Amino acid sequence: MSLGFDACGFAAATPVDDQAVARYDQWIEAGHNGCMAWATGHRDLRHDPALLLEGAKTVISLALNYYPARFQPEGTLRVAYYAYGRDYHEVLREKMTELAHFIEENTHCPTRPCVDSAPVRERYWAQQAGIGFVGRNNCLIIPGKGSFFFLGEIITTAQLPPDEPCTMTCGDCGKCVEACPTGALVQEGGADASRCLSCLLIEDHADHLPDWVADVIGDRVVGCDDCQLCCPHNVHATATTVEDFAMTDAVMTLTRDRIAQMSNSDFRRTFAHSAISRLRPATLRRNAALTTPHLPINNKKNR
Numbered sequence: 170m171s172l173g174f175d176a177c178g179f180a181a182a183t184p185v186d187d188q189a190v191a192r193y194d195q196w197i198e199a200g201h202n203g204c205m206a207w208a209t210g211h212r213d214l215r216h217d218p219a220l221l222l223e224g225a226k227t228v229i230s231l232a233l234n235y236y237p238a239r240f241q242p243e244g245t246l247r248v249a250y251y252a253y254g255r256d257y258h259e260v261l262r263e264k265m266t267e268l269a270h271f272i273e274e275n276t277h278c279p280t281r282p283c284v285d286s287a288p289v290r291e292r293y294w295a296q297q298a299g300i301g302f303v304g305r306n307n308c309l310i311i312p313g314k315g316s317f318f319f320l321g322e323i324i325t326t327a328q329l330p331p332d333e334p335c336t337m338t339c340g341d342c343g344k345c346v347e348a349c350p351t352g353a354l355v356q357e358g359g360a361d362a363s364r365c366l367s368c369l370l371i372e373d374h375a376d377h378l379p380d381w382v383a384d385v386i387g388d389r390v391v392g393c394d395d396c397q398l399c400c401p402h403n404v405h406a407t408a409t410t411v412e413d414f415a416m417t418d419a420v421m422t423l424t425r426d427r428i429a430q431m432s433n434s435d436f437r438r439t440f441a442h443s444a445i446s447r448l449r450p451a452t453l454r455r456n457a458a459l460t461t462p463h464l465p466i467n468n469k470k471n472r
């Protein structure tokens with residue numbers, strides 16, 4: 170069976186280690202979850218896979234490349250790469266459900282696939298399963314492949330041989346800290362989501378964003394990839410072969426005028442199977458109105 174995942178690793182489904190739990194708690198206490206109120210909930214489930222699947226023995230961590238083969242043309246508003254094509258939740262769920270069935274048939278052990286559908290520390294598990302390490306930009310970095318990967322987990326009661334955790338680090342790089350337009354990465358211990366455009370432009374549905382956003386938003390309308398584009402580990406990123414992740418016509422032609430004219434029903438039709446559907450139509454219009462689209466799109470990786 171070939172489902173096209175780019176990386177896969179196994180980790181023993183023990184509770185998340187104390188250090189990682191403490192880092193998460195400090196991030197919440199500092200208010201760095203910003204508008205992501207959901208991050209404060211389900212603390213127990215988030216830190217023990219056995220509470221998500223009784224008798225859990227293994228967390229299978231999976232990664233799927235979404236680095237695009239082509240980029241948006243000038244004059245369009247910038248969409249983060251992960252939202253170029255079909256909603257990754259749908260794509261990963263299909264692939265992981267198939268894999269979960271295969272595991273169940275062959276081991277007779279129950280499984281629980283998770284794609285943002287349960288409180289799981291996905292980058293922690295990817296690191297434990299030896300797939301990569303968590304960079305200063307808060308992304309999972311796969312050595313030699315980069316960070317433009319969707320992650321998913323299958324929790325199972327099957328006892329599979331655990332991989333060695335990845336022990337790599339960023340060293341003294343710091344390029345993403347410099348590249349971040351908002352200072353969201355200045356502090357240690359995770360991004361400050363209250364200053365991160367990726368969070369503010371997608372998860373914050375307030376009528377008005379803080380005034381300073383207009384000074385830094387540039388041509389970004391959905392998310393922000395800057396702390397990944399500058400990362401040396403993405404120099405060798407190669408285009409995804411998953412057709413579902415190819416850029417849709419809607420993203421290809423997403424101008425400020427197009428968004429201004431988009432009705433709510435047009436939005437729902439246009440982005441029905443896109444991760445952009447996670448925004449509200451009014452949120453997309455709010456973002457577009459703040460942009461300064463005369464600034465050129467910079468899709469070039471920093472080599």
Ligand code: SF4
Binds near residue numbers: 352364366368393
């Ligand atoms: S996504 Fe953008 S705003 Fe958020 S930390 Fe990265 S560079 Fe900064």
Ligand code: SF4
Binds near residue numbers: 344345346401
């Ligand atoms: S840019 Fe440098 S510091 Fe930031 S995640 Fe990449 S390697 Fe780490």
